Each structure stands twice: as structure tokens, then as C-alpha cells.
Amino acid sequence: MNEVNAKELSSILSLRKEKSKESDQMMHYGLFQEAIDVNLTLIDIYQGDQKAYSRLGDALLKMGKSAEAHDAYQSSIYLEKTKKENTQIAVDSAMRADWNKAIQINFDIIDKFPWDPEPYNRLGKALSEKGQNKKAIQAFQCALVISPNSPIAKKNMKRLEKTSGLKASMAVASTTPGRSFIEETGRTGITKLVNIPRNFDVTDLIAGHGVDLISVDRGMRILDSKGKEIGSIEPKLALRLKKLVEGGNTYSANITSAGEGGVTVIIRETYRHPTQSNKPSFPAKSSVLGDVSMAALGYGLNDAGKQTHLKDWSDDDTESGDDEVFSPMIPKILLGGSTLEGRGVLD
Numbered sequence: 001m002n003e004v005n006a007k008e009l010s011s012i013l014s015l016r017k018e019k020s021k022e023s024d025q026m027m028h029y030g031l032f033q034e035a036i037d038v039n040l041t042l043i044d045i046y047q048g049d050q051k052a053y054s055r056l057g058d059a060l061l062k063m064g065k066s067a068e069a070h071d072a073y074q075s076s077i078y079l080e081k082t083k084k085e086n087t088q089i090a091v092d093s094a095m096r097a098d099w100n101k102a103i104q105i106n107f108d109i110i111d112k113f114p115w116d117p118e119p120y121n122r123l124g125k126a127l128s129e130k131g132q133n134k135k136a137i138q139a140f141q142c143a144l145v146i147s148p149n150s151p152i153a154k155k156n157m158k159r160l161e162k163t164s165g166l167k168a169s170m171a172v173a174s175t176t177p178g179r180s181f182i183e184e185t186g187r188t189g190i191t192k193l194v195n196i197p198r199n200f201d202v203t204d205l206i207a208g209h210g211v212d213l214i215s216v217d218r219g220m221r222i223l224d225s226k227g228k229e230i231g232s233i234e235p236k237l238a239l240r241l242k243k244l245v246e247g248g249n250t251y252s253a254n255i256t257s258a259g260e261g262g263v264t265v266i267i268r269e270t271y272r273h274p275t276q277s278n279k280p281s282f283p284a285k286s287s288v289l290g291d292v293s294m295a296a297l298g299y300g301l302n303d304a305g306k307q308t309h310l311k312d313w314s315d316d317d318t319e320s321g322d323d324e325v326f327s328p329m330i331p332k333i334l335l336g337g338s339t340l341e342g343r344g345v346l347d
Contacts, residue, residue: 048112050079189282193231205258248273
């Protein structure tokens with residue numbers, strides 16, 4: 001798949017919903033073989049439908065076919081793991097500003113799981129970064145077909161409408177150079193900004209873009225690429241970083257998410273002065289970032305939702321998922337993760 005179409009997606013969703021309802025009715029009336037046939041038909045059309053495999057397992061179990069039911073359940077589990085692993089790759093690609101890779105992997109996810117709204121939002125983000133605004137809008141339209149009230153898709157559609165007249169070169173001018181943000185314990189941290197000016201439109205901010213970290217008398221402020229103040233670093237962290245900057249350290253910062261609930265940034269130590277070799281920029285417990293939501297990785301796409309406490313001085317906005325919330329493990333992403341173990345889907 002190399003393109004998305006909202007009308008075709010609507011047909012896919014309708015058929016899947018119809019067959020799912022039919023399967024549930026068959027199970028309700030004890031027509032287990034009929035339920036098996038319905039789910040096998042659905043799987044034949046959509047091989048990535050893990051829920052169809054799960055329902056198939058239920059029906060097979062009712063028929064006393066335990067071994068086959070086990071295979072069906074294992075297939076469902078395997079598909080879910082595959083989706084999560086590919087999501088990690090998509091997230092990592094965006095964090096490195098490798099938009100070509102992000103586009104391809106999100107297309108791959110959509111090809112197998114077309115009913116999931118999250119890859120469409122990520123795809124829209126990646127396409128917009130490449131200046132392909134028309135295709136980005138189509139991706140967000142698909143997300144709205146699945147989740148009509150998606151604030152992520154709505155806000156990005158609005159943003160793209162504002163910038164649709166810009167040239168592609170302008171759309172990607174401020175893209176962050178490709179690199180991984182998380183490198184060493186104590187050198188990277190995520191924090192939510194405070195004192196955001198009331199007249200500042202946070203929807204203009206794009207996850208992944210670089211911002212300036214400025215030391216001032218009363219703390220540290222964050223400025224956008226035009227030198228306009230976005231907000232300030234939380235006082236406790238600001239005091240720590242300010243002292244380290246005065247001691248010779250240098251830092252870089254990038255937007256991770258922005259929305260009505262606030263703005264978060266990821267701060268990275270780019271140089272540690274020899275006199276501060278034993279002074280980590282971020283306490284060990286805070287910089288590990290074991291569970292950071294996709295919103296914190298730039299997939300809030302100017303959205304904000306419920307908050308997850310990352311550390312004593314920082315919150316991060318998370319995006320509520322459609323069926324579940326996936327929190328990637330950053331160290332595993334950067335190390336390439338582990339290979340999936342599980343059985344393949346049924347033939």
C-alpha cells in the first residue's frame with residue numbers, strides 16, 4: 001500500500017463491523033461452526049484482524065477443538081506483538097526525523113491493520129514533514145473516519161489548511177536533523193513547560209522541531225525558531241540546568257508534544273564540562289524514561305490528553321488510545337529491541 005483513501009476505508013470498516021456482529025450473533029445462539037466460518041471468511045479478507053482470530057479461538061474452543069483454538073489465540077497474540085513492534089520502529093524513525101522510513105512503516109501497519117487510527121495520524125505527520133500536504137490530509141481524513149472526534153486529526157487538518165499554500169521546501173525547513181535523542185543515562189529528560197504566554201498559539205508547534213533553551217535571571221526559557229518565547233522550564237529543573245550551564249555544559253531541546261494541555265520538550269545534554277563530569281543533568285531515576293507515551297515521542301501531534309508522571313519534576317501529556325495505550329520502551333527502541341517470539345498466523 002502506498003496511499004490511503006477514506007471512502008475505501010469506510011467500506012472496510014463497515015464490512016468488518018458487519019461480520020463481527022454476525023459472529024457474535026452466531027455465538028449467542030450456539031451456532032459455533034457458523035461463527036467459525038464467519039471469522040475464517042473475515043481472516044481470509046483481513047489477515048491482520050487479531051480480534052477475528054480471538055473470536056475464532058472462542059468458537060473453536062466451544063467445539064472442543066482445543067489445539068486449533070490455541071493456534072488461533074497464538075495468532076491473535078502474535079499479530080498484536082507485531083503491531084507494537086512496528087509501532088516502535090515508526091516512533092524511532094520519527095524521533096530521528098527519518099520521515100521516509102516513518103512513512104513506509106506506517107503504510108505497512110495500515111496495510112495489515114487499516115482500522116487502527118494511530119498509524120494514520122503518524123503517517124499524516126510524516127507526510128506533512130516531507131511537504132506532501134495533500135497526502136497528509138488524506139491520512140488524517142482516514143483517522144477521522146475511524147475516530148470522528150479525534151482531536152489529533154482535527155488539529156492537524158486545521159494546521160495543514162493554514163500551510164497548504166507553502167512550498168514543500170518551507171514545510172521541512174525546520175525538521176530536526178536525524179539522530180536519536182536518548183543516549184546515556186542522566187543526559188536526557190522530558191519536561192512540561194510552565195508560564196506559556198496566553199497569546200502563544202501552541203498549535204503552530206510541531207513535534208520533533210528544535211527550540212532554543214535560554215538561561216535568564218529567574219530560570220530558563222524556551223524560544224521557538226523565530227525567537228518567540230514558548231514557555232519556561234519548571235523551576236526546580238531550571239535551577240539545576242542553569243547551574244550546569246554556568247559551569248560550562250551545553251544543551252539542545254526539541255518539542256515532543258503540544259496541545260491544549262500544555263507543551264512538553266525533550267532536553268539533551270550535548271556537552272558536559274570536565275569540571276562537572278560527576279554531575280548528571282538529570283537524576284538517574286528521571287532520565288531512564290522507561291515508559292514514555294507516544295505523545296511524548298511526537299505522536300500527540302499537537303494533541304494533549306491525560307498525564308503520566310515521569311519524574312518528580314516533570315509530567316508528560318499522553319494520548320488516549322482507541323482500544324489500548326501503547327507505551328514504548330525507549331532503550332529497547334534504540335537498541336533495536338528484541339525479536340518477536342510467537343507462532344505465525346493460520347494459513
